[in-house]
Amino acid sequence: MRYIDHHAHMVSRTTDDYHQMALTGCVAVTEPAFWPGWDRLSAEGFEDYFRHITDFEPKRAAKYGIGHYCWLCLNPKEGEDRELARQVLGRIPHYLECPTVLGIGEIGVNRVTRNEVETFNDHVALALEHRQLILIHTPHLEDKWKGTRVIIEALGQRPEMEPGRVLIDHAEEHTIEMILENGFWTGLTLYPQTKVSLSRAADMIEIYGPERICVASACDWGASLPLAVPEFVLEMRRRGHSEALIDKVVYQNPVEFLGQSPNFRLQN
Amino acid sequence: MERHSGTCPLTRRQIVDEYFIESRNRLLEIAAFLDRLERAAPESAERDFRVQAFEAALRLLCDDEPARVQRVQMLLSDPSTQLKAKLDQKSATGAHDHWCGEEL
Ligand SMILES: [Zn+2]
Numbered sequence: 001m002r003y004i005d006h007h008a009h010m011v012s013r014t015t016d017d018y019h020q021m022a023l024t025g026c027v028a029v030t031e032p033a034f035w036p037g038w039d040r041l042s043a044e045g046f047e048d049y050f051r052h053i054t055d056f057e058p059k060r061a062a063k064y065g066i067g068h069y070c071w072l073c074l075n076p077k078e079g080e081d082r083e084l085a086r087q088v089l090g091r092i093p094h095y096l097e098c099p100t101v102l103g104i105g106e107i108g109v110n111r112v113t114r115n116e117v118e119t120f121n122d123h124v125a126l127a128l129e130h131r132q133l134i135l136i137h138t139p140h141l142e143d144k145w146k147g148t149r150v151i152i153e154a155l156g157q158r159p160e161m162e163p164g165r166v167l168i169d170h171a172e173e174h175t176i177e178m179i180l181e182n183g184f185w186t187g188l189t190l191y192p193q194t195k196v197s198l199s200r201a202a203d204m205i206e207i208y209g210p211e212r213i214c215v216a217s218a219c220d221w222g223a224s225l226p227l228a229v230p231e232f233v234l235e236m237r238r239r240g241h242s243e244a245l246i247d248k249v250v251y252q253n254p255v256e257f258l259g260q261s262p263n264f265r266l267q268n
Numbered sequence: 269m270e271r272h273s274g275t276c277p278l279t280r281r282q283i284v285d286e287y288f289i290e291s292r293n294r295l296l297e298i299a300a301f302l303d304r305l306e307r308a309a310p311e312s313a314e315r316d317f318r319v320q321a322f323e324a325a326l327r328l329l330c331d332d333e334p335a336r337v338q339r340v341q342m343l344l345s346d347p348s349t350q351l352k353a354k355l356d357q358k359s360a361t362g363a364h365d366h367w368c369g370e371e372l
Binding site for chain 2: 077080110111112113114115116117139140141142143144145146149150153172173174199200203206207238239240241
């Protein structure tokens, strides 16, 4: 088994998690910039976080032979503060020069407010200006359908945006079709309680096929499983799916999407 | 005929063998949740749209139509695309109040 977890908040995880991930065949993780569970006071707080995920975390992962890449932004949970967003956006271009940065993310909306959508649009503009890949967070629970719809409509306003360079994450049964139909990549995030269970993720692969779909643990500081991707592999085997299909979903698909960034280079 | 018929490689029998026990367990958890609500202190009996949505979803599971997960998801979702004027709360509640303003 070999796999890539395209959505893992490793700053919140222990070194033991890297160890377990390495033992189960993880070759790379990509870490989207996200909310730490509390609001940061200033743009300087974000700058330290960007240093953490562009410098310290790749070194920690490398000790286990795992490639670590990241995405930068001011996340949707803090996107309501337009002034903070303006300050943080101004600091991002400098970090886009780092060799392990893949793009802008995870941007999106949380409660689908006007300010959140404006902050989202500013990030998309920055990504397009710097020709970066985009990783998008869709809201959870009752806001997911609405947030996904609003995000797809906002992206549709930009003729220069290439859907194949955008991954709209945290898809569920009621949003996956609109994401795929519009040509985007999507991600199923496997959570023990909320989001998508292992069996529902396998259901969606069976129903929609494996094209442009990746799976991830989205492990963070909350109840989550850093080994969710290998658990998904076991679920797929339990259904009798081929190793070729499983490898496509957990390895080849992320390589195809992430490989559009010149910074994504897997060893051998 | 369900439009995705035949997409799961397991037979019906195999699906039941694999998933019956865990699904049975979840069914009992839901039954216990509903019993617990009934046993709650009487002063907490006011309308809760989350429970209304939950009960509507349970009724939906008993019809013979396909795509139950999508339909339950939409029952629990805000179906509008209206942007909020400003942030009301940081976290979602898990259900949309489709019954807001309705007489019980
Ligand atoms: Zn995340």
